[in-house]
Amino acid sequence: MLFEKIKSEILAHNSYIVGAGGEAAVIDPRRDCLIYAQIAERENMKITKIFETHKNEDYVVGSRELARPTGAEILHGAREEFGFGTGVREGDTFRVGSLELEVIETPGHTVESISLLLRDRSVSDDPLMAFTGDALFAGDVGRTDLAGEHRRQEMSQMLYASLHEELLPLPDGVIVCPAHGAGSVCGGNISDREFTTIGYEKATNRLLSMDEEEFVEYKVNEKIYEPPYFEMMRRLNREGPPLIYNLPHLRPYSAREIRSLLGKKAQIVDIRSPTSYAGGHIPGTLNIWREGLPLYMGYYLNYEDPIVLVDDFNLDLDSVVRHFVRLGYDNIAGYLAGGFAAWFKQGESIERVGTWSPPDLAEHLEDPSVWVLDVRNINHREEEGHIRGSHHIYVGHLEEHLAEVPADKQIVVHCDVGYKGSLAASILKKRGFSNVTNLLGGTIGWEAANYSLVRD
Amino acid sequence: MLFEKIKSEILAHNSYIVGAGGEAAVIDPRRDCLIYAQIAERENMKITKIFETHKNEDYVVGSRELARPTGAEILHGAREEFGFGTGVREGDTFRVGSLELEVIETPGHTVESISLLLRDRSVSDDPLMAFTGDALFAGDVGRTDLAGEHRRQEMSQMLYASLHEELLPLPDGVIVCPAHGAGSVCGGNISDREFTTIGYEKATNRLLSMDEEEFVEYKVNEKIYEPPYFEMMRRLNREGPPLIYNLPHLRPYSAREIRSLLGKKAQIVDIRSPTSYAGGHIPGTLNIWREGLPLYMGYYLNYEDPIVLVDDFNLDLDSVVRHFVRLGYDNIAGYLAGGFAAWFKQGESIERVGTWSPPDLAEHLEDPSVWVLDVRNINHREEEGHIRGSHHIYVGHLEEHLAEVPADKQIVVHCDVGYKGSLAASILKKRGFSNVTNLLGGTIGWEAANYSLVRD
């Protein structure tokens, strides 16, 4: 029996391929989907079924992309209309070689969410695994806010029922394979264990020990951000996203070309480290570090204007391109050839951002000309505490709240480490704030240096 | 939490790396162990503990090799003396970052066998996974014959106790991570599911539903081969195998050099396909196909004389070298440069083996000059049936039973597919049998062509 989990790093999206007897099924494939075909070929299997556990909102689904070369059938929940594939219902079963996949309807995260129960009929009628999509995660459950505030209670009740009537009654020994791991924007507290079981979740997942009332209240009040790009993803994934065939090939841009793009509609994204950005950058550019791209590009980049990258040494840009394609940014266009040095070799102007270590900030904490801005997730601020006197605006919402930031002070931005702080600093610089400093180390460095965080 | 399973293909050996909070542990590392260090580095973790669940007999353990660059501590069961590492006992616990590994003594396969129970203390005190070594597999249990025939009953009783008193009482939701998967020589009937749980094994593993008497009788009578190289492995793994640092680099041999080695102590191994071997080969060479090497080299190759490979196109020999190193064959020396064509370009003599398809054999089944030799595992012969009139000698025992093979007949060798048949044919050719034919397709092809197998 073939079983492989394919992870999209950082997005923390999990997809799966299972197979036996010459046939294979893929669950929740990503858009850069060559890997599934390669695994199937290595195993001499033919992919015959592709399942979408739900109309994903955090990445572009790969089912159509994968169906093209394989001819596999696409299956998804029937409670909502998709522009492609076939709707399936509770109890529908599908044979994939000697394996059987049974559909369990588990609405709540979305109405058409399904889970899939895997049996190996050549061994036993007992179920071996459950692919739970965004219903049940390791240590968490799916978010219920995406259908809108007005339906949040209803969706939470639905999810409670799905969990307690559909999934938890499964045998303790069933292995749980969710669509996301720790770090995903689809759940606030997903644990980082690779595999879990119904039994282990029943024993350790605190959301499963709540009664319905408690659960619904918790979910209705859960604070969780929705990146603007989710809207685009939902539309694409409902209609069927455009096919890409292969990863796009980036075009090198000269420094001269980059300069001619400034102030135009191009989106120049500086993917260097916070210190590199601080030491000098092209005026008006956003700073999102490599690993932050999947999580933050969706807040600040649009789907129309060409996107051009700036790096130090242009190493391994292919893996960066994947991040864009997975979120549907097919407008990723190129990169600054020669890296940032190509910019300053032209004698071009640069902008700088200050950097402070925790001791630097501690020294100035009482200084009235210093305004400390915390851009972390509100949950982190509330749970872990904050630097005394700091103000809070979430990095993803900074552009809409610029009026709250004083123009005449030194703005010291911080997050938990320094990357999101640098993104926030780049937004402030772009919007005309001239005296901006990023706290390297953030609250983690702050505490490591033995300064304390306070709670309201 | 880091969790990764590293498989050595074909040997079907599983090793694992787990970690959290900057530290990692490796369980049952293989000898070509760079991969564990690479994973740890990728995750910014330090490998601090290496566990050997038992004194493995089917491959060279990698714990000493891995301890060298990492400085990690080696831990193994205390009930037998090892030439390296530290003995551990029931209930000993080890912290690896926020993870905890608890030793459970599970003798039976060997006396010093241990299992390891994993808890993530940052989540819960409930156990998440059990690394069961060669005690419990998916669908099977460890073999109990390796301590010798005279101790087989005793070892089987021990294993019964280990399973029923130590492992099965664990919660159903505990994920079971054994040291071997399907195809291993360490268990006859291991299932090919990647992951299983205590609950699923209790429900589906027929060996676990036997009572002690039934279980011991089954295990005492179980027919299972012991390749001769196990002896060497046990010795190396007890004393601590020689360190290799890196994979050996193969030297190209010219056809002329190969010829000068014939009849000397060198071991020439033809790794081409059965048809390629049949169409022409260097006289006196063994034919073991690529994927058969881990399973059959241990029967026919010694650890002293240099081993030289013959291939068609010399593609990807690196992966072939790994097989030799994992079994301790550090005498792997080189390969025929230019492939088999380099041999015949010299105008050298060749030998041939006949090939028959199932219809060819069916036509001659009554022919008294034809002697059909089945070289499969005896269990396969008994369970699946055999071709009427065929004789049986297991391929691994053929050299000791040559006297049973008539010298004056056409010997038609077969296995289940044709690879082991070709190995057997090469042994017969080497030992002077001149009229040897390999049944391409074996019993699988025989049945696929609608001929029947019989049972005694």
Place this chain on the structure above:
Amino acid sequence: MLFEKIKSEILAHNSYIVGAGGEAAVIDPRRDCLIYAQIAERENMKITKIFETHKNEDYVVGSRELARPTGAEILHGAREEFGFGTGVREGDTFRVGSLELEVIETPGHTVESISLLLRDRSVSDDPLMAFTGDALFAGDVGRTDLAGEHRRQEMSQMLYASLHEELLPLPDGVIVCPAHGAGSVCGGNISDREFTTIGYEKATNRLLSMDEEEFVEYKVNEKIYEPPYFEMMRRLNREGPPLIYNLPHLRPYSAREIRSLLGKKAQIVDIRSPTSYAGGHIPGTLNIWREGLPLYMGYYLNYEDPIVLVDDFNLDLDSVVRHFVRLGYDNIAGYLAGGFAAWFKQGESIERVGTWSPPDLAEHLEDPSVWVLDVRNINHREEEGHIRGSHHIYVGHLEEHLAEVPADKQIVVHCDVGYKGSLAASILKKRGFSNVTNLLGGTIGWEAANYSLVRD
């Protein structure tokens, strides 16, 4: 200054990329052209010019494919109409950064053939290199037969003039970069030195020391085969070949699917070694070994029916696909999943071919039931001699001359080594000859075993 030679193995086609000062030019790009873009990016250069030295006939040109992502201008000789690009004339010069490329018209191989003279103007006005296309090779000159027998004399005269009036007057120190290396079908005697100079050719190339009369007579009488696919190449390269964007992805075929294709329009190509093919093969399939594909597929495969590959272990099929794409065989469709073993596991019928070593043939040379068939190039037969009593039909022309082969004898095919012999054997088997044997080692092995060749 960037200078890199990109070779297409076996076809022995050379292409070049040169650049300086941020710009690069590519000369005679192949169709799988990603590599040029990658080199240019590595060097922070933009490809601005693509030159075709002539309307190639042995591979699909890559200029249009490469122009698409780079936007580079395509330039070719003006004396014939192309469906794309811009015609250039004697003396036209093109700047590529600080480099200059000057067009020299060198007709003879084709009428619109050009050479390109490279100067690095930042160094000197002296020329550094000449890209001579198919006019001048290391040790040979271009063939002059492709415009048809009736124009051979005229083309040879043209080539003589091009060589003696255009190329040889260049300074001795000019480095010569031709479009082909040793082994190409575009020249019978190209030397295998990577680089040469005008001076070294003048000193060593015997064709250059002939006077015009001698030269034309030599070229008019030169025996050189024209594979049928040249016709297709000329058409494609004149009109502009279809764009492929990326290498096609092969589909795995099951043995069952392959069987259903037999006798239909599919073209099953067995790419295994001659011994593997001899030991057993799917009835009616052609045997062309991996490295023979670029040279022989053009004789026996058509451009319409799907092509499916049979291999032993399906290793590195990607490099095989490149061969097909370079010759325009976009109908390459798939491969037998599981390799040839998947065929015999179904119990399917197989065919065999005999194999003989030189001593085996020597023993039967006088046997009247044996008919020896030499399938080598006629030049090789004439220059190196032949096995006494052997008959000659070139492997590329075998299908048209089957009537010359006696149906009632044992046909022993041979070439120089054994690969082309196996291709010929597969053609004979396919056409109904039942008793076919391939001489492993061919004439090279024959001589190595101390048997002699004779000359008429």
Place this chain on the structure above:
Amino acid sequence: MLFEKIKSEILAHNSYIVGAGGEAAVIDPRRDCLIYAQIAERENMKITKIFETHKNEDYVVGSRELARPTGAEILHGAREEFGFGTGVREGDTFRVGSLELEVIETPGHTVESISLLLRDRSVSDDPLMAFTGDALFAGDVGRTDLAGEHRRQEMSQMLYASLHEELLPLPDGVIVCPAHGAGSVCGGNISDREFTTIGYEKATNRLLSMDEEEFVEYKVNEKIYEPPYFEMMRRLNREGPPLIYNLPHLRPYSAREIRSLLGKKAQIVDIRSPTSYAGGHIPGTLNIWREGLPLYMGYYLNYEDPIVLVDDFNLDLDSVVRHFVRLGYDNIAGYLAGGFAAWFKQGESIERVGTWSPPDLAEHLEDPSVWVLDVRNINHREEEGHIRGSHHIYVGHLEEHLAEVPADKQIVVHCDVGYKGSLAASILKKRGFSNVTNLLGGTIGWEAANYSLVRD
């Protein structure tokens, strides 16, 4: 005929492998020499000869390393004692298959320098190529200062004779293959053409058109730096360097470990970009960017204390390790796991360096508190001009000239682009200068921004 040039990037060192008829020779192999063995195997050749054109001083020679697995004979000039290999003399010839290599003694760069003349005897007795070591480069000749100031005239005379009596009399069409390309520290003005010829050098190399007096005067007065590590290289290369077998494996260091190393004997090297270093760095660390390592590590790193790297994202450190090994820095030990962020996550102190663009400097050029320091090569300063009012200390000599730098001013360091400037800034910071700024863009950016350089 096999001919391949293997370049060590940045060092601009060229080595060559040539072969024919099953044998190959390597000329001036580098220390990480697996690549030669791989090429030879791919071509089915045996490396039988290794030539050292001279006792190299800028890298560790690889001849002993390569001789170990291949068993090849090492050959070098006889006029100086080596601790390994065999001395050869003018006119000695060596067969490598059908090739012949003839020794030409070409002293001048060193006394035992030799060149090698290649003939392909299967083609002609005319020479095809000359491997000229450090005697003749494309556009330049070897340096003659390394034997000491007192022997400079003598060595220059010797080189003149070698060039005019040994090399230039060769036919114009001989291809010249030198040991270095553009950018090497072994020649100040080597051109960046990949290949050249005797004829092209005679026509374009201005050093070859000088008469002896002019030439010797030029060479005696040539300003060219000698990195301190040359001394070590000469010693190692004379005695035979230690064998390494494989590239060393870097150990990850935690931020805590790095801190504990500060002030101790460890050498922490920050390989990030100048802007990244400027934005924040570990106090007291040197900044040498990736591509500057081969050229500048030899000035500031010793061969005893462990070397630990600091990078942003730890991408492709393997290629960085090669640079160290090639220069004999076997004390390369590890890298900061997690990159520089791991440092600031601990809340550790950081240091910063200012950055200015050319317009920033232009604005302050008259400011008496600003002291501009030019750290370029003196030749560049003299040939290209300098920023008005700037002071000069070569970056490689900065530590010995610190007394010239005023402690109470803002030091604005610059080079031609900004990398060497950052290295100089890091030296100043380490030595206690607190107000240090790096001019991003250097003199190239300065001119690109339309500011002028002056000449004395």
